[in-house]
Amino acid sequence: MVLRTGFQQLSEREQDTREKEREKEGDVTPDVRHESLSCKTFPYLLIKMINKSRWKILGVLAVFLLMVWYTISREERYIPLFDFHFQDEKMTCPFKEVEKKAAQLIPNYTREPPLFLHLKDYFWVKTPSLYELPYGTKGTEDVLLRLLAITSYSLPENFQRLKCRRCAVVGNGYRLRNSSIGEVINKYDIVIRLNNAPVHGYERDVGTKTTMRLFYPESAHFNPQTDNNPNTLLVLVAFKPMDFMWMETILHDKKRIRKGFWKQPPLIWNANPKQVRILNPYFMEVAAAKVLKLPMKHLWKLREKPTTGLVAITLALHFCDVVDIAGFGYPSSDDKKQSIHYYEHITVKSMASSGHNVSHEALAIKQMLELGLVKNLTYF
Secondary structure, three states, X not given: OHHXXXXXXXXXXXXXXHHHHHHHHOOOOOOOOOHHHHHXXXXXXXXXXXXXHHHHHHXXXXXXXXXXXXXXXXXXXXXXXXXXXXXXXXXXXXXXHHHHHHHHHOOOOOOOOOOEOOHHHHOOOOOOOOOOOOOOOOOOXXXXXXXXXXXXXXXXXXXXXXXXXXXXXXXXXHHHOOOOOHHHHHOOOEEEEEOOOOOOOOXXXXXXXXXXXXEOHHHOOOOOXXXXXXXXXXXXXXXXXXXXXXXXXXXXXXXXXXXXXXXXXXXXXXXXXXXEEEEOOHHHHHHHHHHOOOOHHHHHHXXXXXXXXXXXXXXXXXXXXXXXXXXXXXXXXXXXOOEOEOOOOOEHHHHHHOOOOHHHHHHHHHHHHHHOOOXXXXXX
16 A cells, blocks of 8 residues: 555656646646646747737738728618618708809709799780790790680699609600619609600600600600609690690690691690690799899890709709719710610711700709719719
């Protein structure tokens, strides 16, 4: 028993000696019995482990941060700038901003004139219009009186209830093709379209919502229900007295007029008179005299007239709190084969005989963009 105990004690001393030597070399974790040694060695091992792995940790951290940055930048890149108005439903409406900026472009800017002509104004006209169509109603009061008797001038109740009028004016330009902004256009409170530009078949690029459609007889679709909503306002933009007469014959079902148009307008126009409005020529006058700065004193000499699109933008600037545009701008005159419309192949050459100066209008719209008066949904 004595020999065995001594042998055991010797073995334990040898074992302790070997463990101490191994601990000095850093190859063995201290035994739980040596608490004081364990406290000294653990921080050492932790620091040593970090030193050995720090480049891996930094590398993983760098990759993680890079992934986070890429995700955020990708989201920002693909959130359209024009969708800003709809990212936060509680966003405050930019009241008066359009009015302040419009005053920089349009002298004596005011929102007092009504959008549409009123019947009561043509029973006893206190101040006769200074201009003939398209800038006034001088000389056409009689036919206009009959026309206004069966149409309306009021704004729909859903317009009047709007706390913030966010408007999109959708042009007919080729830039809309494959733009994929149809869903964004549908988000606007008021969507203004032009002439006979179709919606059916192009919903992905131009949307489906139509609040107002501005047109003149030659650009009217024979069936307005095809590409409009049931409550769409059909707004006549009269360029000449024959335009009022065409509308009167259609709505009163009189003998159709076939002469006096550069293109035969529809002989049958299936529209509800309650949805028809007559645009106030005031906005054509503003577009010509104040936006394009045409000399109004010599109107009878001028061949140039504003396009329906520019008139629509001018209308929106006098009515909306937010004005965004899409599908405006024409291809350069050098690109003679490029279509100017998203729905049909008509080249810029056809505009030469239209009486519109598209280069002049492009400069006016660019000035609006520079002032922040309007924002562009498509490149211009």
